[in-house]
Amino acid sequence: MCEQRWTVLRNRYCTELRAMRSTPSGSGATSTWQWIHCMGFLEKQISLRRTKGNIKPITSHPSTSAACSTLLPSWNTEVALPVGSDEEMGESQADRMVQQLEVLVERPEVPDQLRQNEVKTPSRKRQVGKDDGLTTAMSTAFTSLNEYVQDKRQPEDEDMMFGKSVGYSLQKIKCVKKKFKLKSAIMTLFAEVDY
Incomplete structure (x- = not known):
């Protein structure tokens, strides 16, 4: 130590x-x-x-x-x-x-004389007025997204809503055996009915 x-x-x-x-002679006082x-x-x-x-x-x-x-x-x-x-x-x-x-x-x-001599890299020039495909791609994407949203908003019929509610009710049942018995009973009912 x-x-x-x-x-x-x-x-x-x-x-x-x-x-x-x-320190050169004649320079100002400095702390030592x-x-x-x-x-x-x-x-x-x-x-x-x-x-x-x-x-x-x-x-x-x-x-x-x-x-x-x-x-x-x-x-x-x-x-x-x-x-x-x-x-x-x-x-x-x-x-x-x-x-x-x-x-x-x-x-x-760096002195100013050297800064003036620096080589600047040219920037890429963009041509104004030419379509590079970006706008067409964006409009196509927005159109397909809009169609998808419209399809999702269409109201479903009563049968599909009833089927979904039965599915949600089945998800709430925790016991696997009870779930299996209920599914088989529903399927036997469908089998008995003539389409």
């Missing part, structure tokens, strides 16, 4: 020191960390190291103008890192350092 607190303090000191060094002077003894253990990476520095492309290339920042490889091996630092501190470095990375805004 104590080691973690020291690593947090050391990282905070590194970021504050880096911020102080990157209250413990920066108390942690000054760490300056001997922390050194600026030049790092190597596989990221090439930004060079101007022949098609871009010189004004645009001056607006883009170059890759800065000088970073204040604490002296020590990776095992001493631990994964959690390395993650915190990465997060702090990501905050410090400046994301430049």
